[in-house]
Amino acid sequence: MNWAIETENLGKRYGDVAAVDDLHLRVAEGEIYTFLGLNGAGKTTTIRMLLGMIKPTHGSATVLGNRVRLGSREPWAEVGYLVEMPHAYPELTVYENLEVARRLHPGTERKAVNRVIERLGLAQYANRRAGILSQGNAQRLGVAKALLHDPKLLLLDEPANGLDPAGIVEIRALLLELTREQGVTVFMSSHILAEVSKLAKRIGIIHEGRLLQEMDIAGMERNRRRRLLVRAWDIETVQRALSAVGYPGEILPDGTLELNQTAAIESPDNIANLLVRAGTPPTQLLVEEEELEQYFLRLVGSSGDKQ
Amino acid sequence: MKTLSNMVWIELRKVLRSRVPLFTALGFLMMPLIGALLIFIYKDPQLARQLGLLGTKANLLIVSADWPGYLTIMVEFTALGGFFFFCLAISWVFGREFTDGTLKDLLAVPVPRFDILLAKFIVSALWCMALILETYVVGLILGVVIGLPGGSLAVILHGTGLLAVTAVMSITLVMPFGFFASIGRGYLLPIGIAVLTVILGNLSITLGWGEYFPWSIPALVFQETPIPLFSYALVALTGLAGIGVTYLWWKYADQNR
Numbered sequence: 227m228n229w230a231i232e233t234e235n236l237g238k239r240y241g242d243v244a245a246v247d248d249l250h251l252r253v254a255e256g257e258i259y260t261f262l263g264l265n266g267a268g269k270t271t272t273i274r275m276l277l278g279m280i281k282p283t284h285g286s287a288t289v290l291g292n293r294v295r296l297g298s299r300e301p302w303a304e305v306g307y308l309v310e311m312p313h314a315y316p317e318l319t320v321y322e323n324l325e326v327a328r329r330l331h332p333g334t335e336r337k338a339v340n341r342v343i344e345r346l347g348l349a350q351y352a353n354r355r356a357g358i359l360s361q362g363n364a365q366r367l368g369v370a371k372a373l374l375h376d377p378k379l380l381l382l383d384e385p386a387n388g389l390d391p392a393g394i395v396e397i398r399a400l401l402l403e404l405t406r407e408q409g410v411t412v413f414m415s416s417h418i419l420a421e422v423s424k425l426a427k428r429i430g431i432i433h434e435g436r437l438l439q440e441m442d443i444a445g446m447e448r449n450r451r452r453r454l455l456v457r458a459w460d461i462e463t464v465q466r467a468l469s470a471v472g473y474p475g476e477i478l479p480d481g482t483l484e485l486n487q488t489a490a491i492e493s494p495d496n497i498a499n500l501l502v503r504a505g506t507p508p509t510q511l512l513v514e515e516e517e518l519e520q521y522f523l524r525l526v527g528s529s530g531d532k533q
Numbered sequence: 534m535k536t537l538s539n540m541v542w543i544e545l546r547k548v549l550r551s552r553v554p555l556f557t558a559l560g561f562l563m564m565p566l567i568g569a570l571l572i573f574i575y576k577d578p579q580l581a582r583q584l585g586l587l588g589t590k591a592n593l594l595i596v597s598a599d600w601p602g603y604l605t606i607m608v609e610f611t612a613l614g615g616f617f618f619f620c621l622a623i624s625w626v627f628g629r630e631f632t633d634g635t636l637k638d639l640l641a642v643p644v645p646r647f648d649i650l651l652a653k654f655i656v657s658a659l660w661c662m663a664l665i666l667e668t669y670v671v672g673l674i675l676g677v678v679i680g681l682p683g684g685s686l687a688v689i690l691h692g693t694g695l696l697a698v699t700a701v702m703s704i705t706l707v708m709p710f711g712f713f714a715s716i717g718r719g720y721l722l723p724i725g726i727a728v729l730t731v732i733l734g735n736l737s738i739t740l741g742w743g744e745y746f747p748w749s750i751p752a753l754v755f756q757e758t759p760i761p762l763f764s765y766a767l768v769a770l771t772g773l774a775g776i777g778v779t780y781l782w783w784k785y786a787d788q789n790r
Contacts, residue, residue: 274788274789277640277641278640278641279637279640279641279787279788279789280787280788280789281785281787296784296785297646297783297784297785299642299643299644299645300643302641302642302643303643305641307641309637310634310637311634313633313634313635313637313638314635315547315550315633315635316633317547317550317551317552318546318547318550322546322550326543326546326547327638329539329540329542329543330539330543330638330639330642330644331642331643331644332535332536332539332643332644371638
């Protein structure tokens, strides 16, 4: 498989603090890989190391087949990026900022500026100074600068920051289109889990500089806890009846019975039959999936506990 | 070469669309105005007495109320006051990338880092030259307006020559301030060092070591104090070293902003 991004033991230390530690990443060409982590987890430091802005204290990174080195010119003609806040020259207009970006990528045709303005919905702001753009439009300008030269690889740090719901959907559709139709690889960081689950093919969870878990989106769905919640008029009788047939459960403070057995979760109709036959029919059966946020915090929290 | 011209276009566009050049132009304009005012006061002893402190200042600074005296004070103002404005200009060209958070957009690009930096130095120098030209033209006009005696082509050419040499030296000596703006990631460090440089420059001249301290040398030149050839070389080396260390820092330092 061809890797768009490959890192070996990549790490950055600031004195005793490990901002990123022994990172092994493989991002395949054409996939959307999301780096998930809390603030300060090491997402931005990783992206800066991948872009050759920060020198790793150990390990190495290879981007589009080129070993990343500080100040090198390769492979940036084929990489678009957005790091942290989408800053622009405030006194220049949206068009002028994009013209600056175009000139920083020799060979990019002049028409590319208007094309990306249209694509990102910035046409009505083209002659507006960047300093007075709303946060959402500044974000669009940042993404426009990253896309301007039709890169093969996009490194995006929190691309949905500051966008309204319509903007988030738009950017998501755009990134999906780029990967599907042009084979662009997207490596993005985020802490918005719902967004990640709709976009990414693979997810890496980073916490305190270490990659805790790497999985595909199906794997994440499998790993999320599910439970069957049962409500009935006499919940204690229900608990006894189910326990007697191999479904022990716990009564929650709100009077709901929680069952964690896979058989119960996958066949709630069987539970309903059992309870009807026991003479205590349920008033509600609900299969509940763990929220992404809860799953993420459980993962991060258990890592913190181990340490 | 095309890349460099593109980078110069970018830097010029940033400077021309900003209000900072206007402020420096207005600030720089004060120098010929103050020079002309002092000459005007000096010309009239009764007015000088009436104005008290300002009159005393005029008597202290002005050698003679004629074109040679006027051009001397113009060159002196340009060398001392101008240096601060030049520092301000180069500090803005480099420091703004840090304060505006735009530096990261210049780093992972397929353009040689040296071209990006050279364009910044070129545009900083052009900005300084424009300020000098402004002072020169306004200064000459004011000299004519206040009716200074003793003007001749030789006098004007001599004054212009001194101004040109002093200006070229000052612009060369301001190059390391691109480095100070970079390591200080903004404007404060270079402005602070500029103040320190002027203090140390005066001290060096007072102690008789002026020819060894690069930032004292333009003052010795406009005072027409004979200086050895190595002093000129020292100025050139300081400018080149400034460009060199700025390049090395931009290429090899971690960029977190």
